[in-house]
Amino acid sequence: MGVSLRTENLSFCYNKGKENEEKALDNVSLKTSGGEYMAVIGHNGSGKSTLAKHFNGLLLPSEGKVFVDDLDTSVSENIWKVRQKVGMVFQNPDNQIVATTVEEDVAFGPENLGIVPEEIRERVHEALNTVDLGGISGHAPHLLSGGQKQRLAIAGIIAMKPDVLVLDEPTSMIDPRGKKEVLNTLKQLNQQENITIIHITHSMDEAMEAKRVIVMNQGRIDLDDAPGEVFLQVERIKELGLEIPQIVELAHSLKQEGVNLPKGIFDIESLVEELC
Amino acid sequence: MLIECKDLTHVYMPGSPMSHKALDEVNLTIDKGEFVGIIGQTGSGKSTLIQHFNGLLLPTSGDVLIQGKSTQGDKKSLKDIREKVGLVFQYPEHQLFEETVAKDVEFGPKNLGLSQEEVGERTRYALEKVGLSYEELKDRSPFELSGGQMRRVAIAGVLAIKPEVLVLDEPTAGLDPRGKQDILDKMLRLHREQGITVILVSHSMDDIAKYSDKIMVMHQGRLKISGDVKEVFARLKDIEELGLNAPKITLLMYRLREKGFDVPYDVFTVEEAKEHLLPHLKKGKLKKSGSDFYV
Amino acid sequence: MFKGLTIGQYLPGQSILHVMDPRMKILLLLFTVVVLFLLDTFAGYIMLGLLFFTVIYFSNLPIKMIIKGIRPLFFIIAFTFILHSILTEGGDIILEQSLWIGTITVESEGVYRGSFMAIRLIFLIIIASVLTLTTSPIALTDAIEHLLSPFKRLGVPAHEIAMMMSIALRFIPTLTEETDKIMKAQKARGANFETGNIIQRARNLIPLLIPLFVSAFRRADELAVAMEARCYNGGEGRTRLRELKMDTRDYLAMVVLISFASVLLLLGL
Numbered sequence: 120m121g122v123s124l125r126t127e128n129l130s131f132c133y134n135k136g137k138e139n140e141e142k143a144l145d146n147v148s149l150k151t152s153g154g155e156y157m158a159v160i161g162h163n164g165s166g167k168s169t170l171a172k173h174f175n176g177l178l179l180p181s182e183g184k185v186f187v188d189d190l191d192t193s194v195s196e197n198i199w200k201v202r203q204k205v206g207m208v209f210q211n212p213d214n215q216i217v218a219t220t221v222e223e224d225v226a227f228g229p230e231n232l233g234i235v236p237e238e239i240r241e242r243v244h245e246a247l248n249t250v251d252l253g254g255i256s257g258h259a260p261h262l263l264s265g266g267q268k269q270r271l272a273i274a275g276i277i278a279m280k281p282d283v284l285v286l287d288e289p290t291s292m293i294d295p296r297g298k299k300e301v302l303n304t305l306k307q308l309n310q311q312e313n314i315t316i317i318h319i320t321h322s323m324d325e326a327m328e329a330k331r332v333i334v335m336n337q338g339r340i341d342l343d344d345a346p347g348e349v350f351l352q353v354e355r356i357k358e359l360g361l362e363i364p365q366i367v368e369l370a371h372s373l374k375q376e377g378v379n380l381p382k383g384i385f386d387i388e389s390l391v392e393e394l395c
Numbered sequence: 396m397l398i399e400c401k402d403l404t405h406v407y408m409p410g411s412p413m414s415h416k417a418l419d420e421v422n423l424t425i426d427k428g429e430f431v432g433i434i435g436q437t438g439s440g441k442s443t444l445i446q447h448f449n450g451l452l453l454p455t456s457g458d459v460l461i462q463g464k465s466t467q468g469d470k471k472s473l474k475d476i477r478e479k480v481g482l483v484f485q486y487p488e489h490q491l492f493e494e495t496v497a498k499d500v501e502f503g504p505k506n507l508g509l510s511q512e513e514v515g516e517r518t519r520y521a522l523e524k525v526g527l528s529y530e531e532l533k534d535r536s537p538f539e540l541s542g543g544q545m546r547r548v549a550i551a552g553v554l555a556i557k558p559e560v561l562v563l564d565e566p567t568a569g570l571d572p573r574g575k576q577d578i579l580d581k582m583l584r585l586h587r588e589q590g591i592t593v594i595l596v597s598h599s600m601d602d603i604a605k606y607s608d609k610i611m612v613m614h615q616g617r618l619k620i621s622g623d624v625k626e627v628f629a630r631l632k633d634i635e636e637l638g639l640n641a642p643k644i645t646l647l648m649y650r651l652r653e654k655g656f657d658v659p660y661d662v663f664t665v666e667e668a669k670e671h672l673l674p675h676l677k678k679g680k681l682k683k684s685g686s687d688f689y690v
Numbered sequence: 691m692f693k694g695l696t697i698g699q700y701l702p703g704q705s706i707l708h709v710m711d712p713r714m715k716i717l718l719l720l721f722t723v724v725v726l727f728l729l730d731t732f733a734g735y736i737m738l739g740l741l742f743f744t745v746i747y748f749s750n751l752p753i754k755m756i757i758k759g760i761r762p763l764f765f766i767i768a769f770t771f772i773l774h775s776i777l778t779e780g781g782d783i784i785l786e787q788s789l790w791i792g793t794i795t796v797e798s799e800g801v802y803r804g805s806f807m808a809i810r811l812i813f814l815i816i817i818a819s820v821l822t823l824t825t826s827p828i829a830l831t832d833a834i835e836h837l838l839s840p841f842k843r844l845g846v847p848a849h850e851i852a853m854m855m856s857i858a859l860r861f862i863p864t865l866t867e868e869t870d871k872i873m874k875a876q877k878a879r880g881a882n883f884e885t886g887n888i889i890q891r892a893r894n895l896i897p898l899l900i901p902l903f904v905s906a907f908r909r910a911d912e913l914a915v916a917m918e919a920r921c922y923n924g925g926e927g928r929t930r931l932r933e934l935k936m937d938t939r940d941y942l943a944m945v946v947l948i949s950f951a952s953v954l955l956l957l958g959l
Contacts, residue, residue: 214908
């Protein structure tokens with residue numbers, strides 16, 4: 120708890136020095152403190168995934184620094200500690216499952232940390248219950264739904280007892296029911312286990328669930344505020360190629376036509392109340 | 396009647412302990428020139444259903460007719476059917492295999508036995524329709540392209556067959572909002588300009604509502620609801636019971652109607668909602684229907 | 691050919707054979723193979739067969755399924771028998787036939803040799819089937835890793851081999867599904883996987899194989915990143931959730947088999 124993540128003037132170029140060099144992050148400085156639930160949103164190519172990969176040292180800065188609780192990610196001795204503190208779940212549900220059964224996959228992380236078998240067993244059991252997969256510990260991964268696979272991936276990380284969970288577009292490739300399952304799990308992890316959640320997404324609806332929304336554009340942070348405030352920037356968000364939740368957009372649209380509505384209408388009931 | 400399913404039932408692995416009835420006596424018709432949206436949760440049978448439209452799967456019982464010809468006919472009929480009904484699977488970029496973009500798009504027309512000239516023409520046409528430049532990309536390897544471009548090349552590969560019916564299975568899966576809108580708009584344009592019958596399979600009620608004329612709702616292998624958009628959204632409760640979410644705007648209109656306001660319920664986009672609400676609003680409040688008191 | 695093949699199929703259960711340590715099972719299998727090639731009389735094989743039959747029967751294993759599993763490989767067995775019969779000389783001439791390639795002679799020694807080889811193959815198939823029926827793929831992989839560990843100092847990458855095997859096992863069903871999808875997508879574009887001569891069919895497989903390979907490489911790449919993110923750093927310092935432990939049961943089995951085999955061999959069978 121209380122692990123802080125911060126980047127200082129972080130810049131990153133893909134293919135640095137070569138002719139197809141591409142600047143993906145441009146002087147990004149941000150800080151997060153323990154227990155936050157943060158969404159990072161942006162269109163494809165905005166740099167959000169690149170940023171995420173710096174949090175656990177999968178990518179190292181071209182310029183600037185990234186610190187996980189005062190551990191500099193570019194110092195190679197730190198890397199395994201960093202990755203234990205900052206766990207990551209990826210977009211493709213299949214391509215992060217290593218083992219042939221659910222419980223063996225959750226055990227993979229703790230096994231890598233050299234945890235003793237009895238404790239691994241406990242952690243696996245706990246993690247599976249937390250994500251509500253306790254009943255299928257012996258199942259083979261290909262029998263799971265998309266939502267179950269992503270929850271399995273999350274269980275695999277929390278069994279390593281991290282402080283931060285970074286999720287890189289975890290719901291892009293799964294169906295609506297699975298999306299809901301994952302979002303509920305994130306909420307629960309943040310509220311009950313006090314794990315810092317950093318959710319990378321391009322869905323505004325999902326970003327709404329977080330307490331802090333960072334909007335990225337062309338490698339820079341464009342907006343950084345609570346969801347309520349961010350949504351007020353309707354025009355800017357549309358410019359950035361992102362969707363505004365329908366109700367928010369309608370309220371904004373009506374206001375532009377002179378209808379007297381207060382700020383901060385995000386859901387159906389509020390709008391209905393105001394209109395009647 | 397372009398596509399017709401009669402008591403279509405499909406059972407996977409019949410007779411084994413793992414047999415699974417994916418389609419249960421489905422009856423439907425799709426007419427030429429329609430834009431049909433098929434929606435349902437995972438496991439509802441929608442993917443199985445569309446694979447019957449071009450004979451990739453054959454019925455366990457019942458029949459599927461494309462322009463009157465059964466998919467269970469001879470090989471020649473099947474070949475004709477696959478020429479008429481083009482099917483774009485989910486994540487179609489996973490089917491790319493050729494050395495160049497042009498060659499990959501040419502695969503379909505070549506299999507039809509067309510002349511080199513015709514093949515080249517269709518390739519240009521198809522790439523143009525998905526918004527890609529033939530000149531720029533024709534000699535590039537499909538694997539060098541961005542994810543979005545790869546997807547378009549894959550779709551072009553099916554368009555090059557010039558099918559009369561285009562079936563799209565979740566064509567926007569994994570794309571960001573801009574990408575989603577772009578692909579669907581292009582499909583709509585194809586539909587309008589070329590009269591191609593489009594069948595869109597999706598999880599998103601928002602997308603289906605916005606683009607379709609007719610909606611079919613699948614649930615556990617059965618066709619539960621079928622009708623034009625207005626009819627289907629009149630049955631909001633039924634839709635919700637099937638685990639599907641109507642667009643938020645539509646739910647808003649329903650709530651306003653419940654409160655006694657005379658607004659239509661088959662509204663799915665913000666623009667439409669604004670148009671319908673503004674006339675009713677005086678000084679920021681809605682006036683009730685049938686009364687002339689203004690707040 | 692793959693339909694009806696019993697080798698490679700796993701049936702979960704609780705029999706003695708199921709709960710035995712997989713390492714012991716593999717070692718005993720290897721031991722049996724050696725014994726099979728040392729035995730030289732029908733009597734010997736019959737005795738060995740009786741032992742196995744008893745074990746299989748009392749373990750409630752599906753004997754029918756095991757026997758049926760021989761059928762797909764019948765061809766190989768028959769072929770071996772015929773080859774030996776024709777090529778091995780010795781003993782009385784049983785059959786002589788003039789064919790366009792010359793004269794074929796089948797002599798009694800050849801028939802003996804042929805039968806023994808056939809019997810050994812049949813035994814082999816049966817024991818291998820029993821092994822895979824009673825041992826889950828992951829248990830086999832674990833066992834192989836342990837058995838190869840002592841050879842690490844000779845440079846054998848035991849952990850890496852086991853990790854590769856287990857990841858391959860994990861992805862087989864996933865890749866099978868993907869193959870199906872790709873095949874369907876290409877068929878929808880008019881691809882033909884069914885007709886044509888060998889060369890045509892091979893060429894027709896390109897639209898299937900290339901996407902599959904590309905996808906497999908992409909998966910491997912993403913998986914590697916995911917594994918690193920979970921602190922995977924090779925086999926050093928790793929612990930295991932499941933530990934293999936030999937117990938009395940395993941040693942007892944070993945003693946029984948070795949004694950039995952020794953007796954048979956000493957009796958000159």
